[in-house]
Amino acid sequence: MRKTNNVIKIKDFKVDKGLPFDQEYNFAYLDENTKKMIRRAIIKALCIPGYQVPFASREMPMPYGWGTGGVQVTASCLTKRDTLKIIDQGADDTTNAVSIRNFFKKTSNIKTTEITEKATLIQTRHRIPETPLKKKQIFVYQVPIPEPLAFLEPKVSETIKMHSLSEYGAMHVKLYEDISKNGHIETAYAYPVKTNDRYIMDPSPIPKFDNPKMNNSPAIQLFGAGREQRIYAIPPYTKVKSLDFEDYPFDPFKAEHACDICGSKNTYLDEIIVDDAGNKSFICSDTDFCNKRKNK
Amino acid sequence: MIIPLLKVTNLSKSYDNIVGCKNISMSLYPGEVLGIVGESGSGKTTLINCLSGNLEPDRGKIIFSINNKETDFLNISESEKRKFIRTDLAFVHQNPRDGLRLNVSAGGNIGEKLMSVGYRHYGNIRSLATKWMNKVEIDKSRIDDLPITFSGGMLQRLQIAKNLITSPNVIFMDEPTGGLDVSVQARVLDLIRSLVNELNLTVIIVSHDLAVIRLLADKMIVMKNGTVIESGLSDQVLEDPQQEYTQLLVSSVLHV
Numbered sequence: 001m002r003k004t005n006n007v008i009k010i011k012d013f014k015v016d017k018g019l020p021f022d023q024e025y026n027f028a029y030l031d032e033n034t035k036k037m038i039r040r041a042i043i044k045a046l047c048i049p050g051y052q053v054p055f056a057s058r059e060m061p062m063p064y065g066w067g068t069g070g071v072q073v074t075a076s077c078l079t080k081r082d083t084l085k086i087i088d089q090g091a092d093d094t095t096n097a098v099s100i101r102n103f104f105k106k107t108s109n110i111k112t113t114e115i116t117e118k119a120t121l122i123q124t125r126h127r128i129p130e131t132p133l134k135k136k137q138i139f140v141y142q143v144p145i146p147e148p149l150a151f152l153e154p155k156v157s158e159t160i161k162m163h164s165l166s167e168y169g170a171m172h173v174k175l176y177e178d179i180s181k182n183g184h185i186e187t188a189y190a191y192p193v194k195t196n197d198r199y200i201m202d203p204s205p206i207p208k209f210d211n212p213k214m215n216n217s218p219a220i221q222l223f224g225a226g227r228e229q230r231i232y233a234i235p236p237y238t239k240v241k242s243l244d245f246e247d248y249p250f251d252p253f254k255a256e257h258a259c260d261i262c263g264s265k266n267t268y269l270d271e272i273i274v275d276d277a278g279n280k281s282f283i284c285s286d287t288d289f290c291n292k293r294k295n296k
Numbered sequence: 297m298i299i300p301l302l303k304v305t306n307l308s309k310s311y312d313n314i315v316g317c318k319n320i321s322m323s324l325y326p327g328e329v330l331g332i333v334g335e336s337g338s339g340k341t342t343l344i345n346c347l348s349g350n351l352e353p354d355r356g357k358i359i360f361s362i363n364n365k366e367t368d369f370l371n372i373s374e375s376e377k378r379k380f381i382r383t384d385l386a387f388v389h390q391n392p393r394d395g396l397r398l399n400v401s402a403g404g405n406i407g408e409k410l411m412s413v414g415y416r417h418y419g420n421i422r423s424l425a426t427k428w429m430n431k432v433e434i435d436k437s438r439i440d441d442l443p444i445t446f447s448g449g450m451l452q453r454l455q456i457a458k459n460l461i462t463s464p465n466v467i468f469m470d471e472p473t474g475g476l477d478v479s480v481q482a483r484v485l486d487l488i489r490s491l492v493n494e495l496n497l498t499v500i501i502v503s504h505d506l507a508v509i510r511l512l513a514d515k516m517i518v519m520k521n522g523t524v525i526e527s528g529l530s531d532q533v534l535e536d537p538q539q540e541y542t543q544l545l546v547s548s549v550l551h552v
Contacts, residue, residue: 165375173404173411176411179418180401180439247419
């Protein structure tokens with residue numbers, strides 16, 4: 001195995017649940033120069049809320065679409081003192097979450113947790129936890145398509161211009177189409193928002209139920225798109241507004257049920273078919289929140 | 297004294313060594329319809345693209361005077377320019393597929409310009425779109441249909457509605473009846489003519505079809521090899537052409 005000068009030696013590690021910490025890797029997999037480059041992109045992104053900063057995305061040891069952007073942002077922000085939580089569709093125990101958590105255990109030997117309050121860094125796919133985020137937490141989103149205007153304008157050179165000149169009127173065409181087809185705004189995830197009254201931003205495919213949680217959040221929110229090579233961010237306490245029409249205001253929709261496990265009425269639910277007769281069950285998609293409520 | 301709405305001085309544009317248009321000067325007054333004719337490659341489209349902001353000319357001046365406000369079109373910032381194009385100009389393409397979003401319903405297409413100038417009330421956008429569908433003689437029950445389900449003539453009428461809804465000050469039309477069959481052409485021309493009269497539009501229309509120009513244009517210019525060789529009132533130019541090329545053009549029209 002090749003060893004570079006950049007490798008940081010960590011002496012006081014402990015092996016966690018049979019997953020050996022591999023010291024041959026640099027801390028958190030990426031080399032220090034790459035992390036520096038990504039941190040610069042993150043700082044720029046934080047200075048211009050909602051603006052997509054290009055960065056030299058690296059090949060990661062996982063396929064595109066598995067969160068290569070989020071993983072690079074997480075790797076660049078991670079310190080030895082961090083406690084990491086990874087969620088996929090709100091759950092800590094699904095494939096994507098488990099494999100990324102194992103990846104960081106193996107390459108950085110940091111503490112991991114499933115409890116939202118205890119985490120200092122949370123990487124997510126498609127959800128924001130029900131437990132409100134707090135100060136000094138970093139929240140990293142995995143983003144497949146960072147460009148909210150891609151639907152309207154396939155040329156990147158043109159969308160860059162539209163962003164720089166705030167030419168966003170056409171964005172409402174998508175919402176108009178929704179209402180004319182369905183009588184209401186059908187877009188249920190990746191619902192476009194305006195950040196700090198300036199840039200229109202794709203919040204990644206989180207359900208629109210989660211959109212209000214981005215507004216004025218005390219946590220740092222970072223978005224990484226690996227394949228598309230873009231990083232963008234929402235600094236703490238920033239206004240994030242979901243787009244809508246005056247006569248069709250934004251509606252953070254959720255299923256009209258209570259969770260069948262914990263009974264919560266105001267959380268985002270997964271609909272699950274439980275037998276061959278088509279019977280359904282609704283349960284919280286945030287497993288940590290649901291477990292805590294159930295155990296109370 | 298009436299100030300020209302559009303004043304062009306010595307406008308030139310070339311593509312490397314090939315001349316697009318050379319030293320064009322002209323003016324256009326409010327409510328006027330100006331026809332530009334000439335053979336393929338004579339610079340008609342280059343000229344109209346320069347005037348509408350699609351192309352950056354090499355030399356010359358373009359001044360728009362709208363509501364007593366002069367806009368030096370080639371010396372304003374890009375954001376001002378794009379705003380000006382969005383609110384004060386409109387462009388009807390020869391191929392309506394270039395001017396429409398084919399994956400967006402007819403109503404969405406007509407409403408897009410409204411939304412881009414700040415309309416945020418669905419009901420208002422919808423009722424204005426319906427009104428304009430009526431104006432261009434498209435059945436309002438088609439408002440939620442995709443343009444791909446429309447015929448060629450309907451598409452062109454839809455494109456016209458989309459462009460006129462924000463009452464632009466100057467409308468550019470590049471061969472608006474180009475790809476249509478004769479009876480549909482007649483209907484679209486009839487529509488354009490009645491809209492021009494009803495709304496007192498200022499239009500620059502490019503065509504190689506002299507019948508279109510005769511029907512619509514008050515004034516016309518004839519272009520050849522990138523320069524204007526003849527200009528004047530359309531009737532005058534068409535009845536009594538002075539230049540050899542114009543004479544050829546006029547005499548080559550088939551009289552059935």
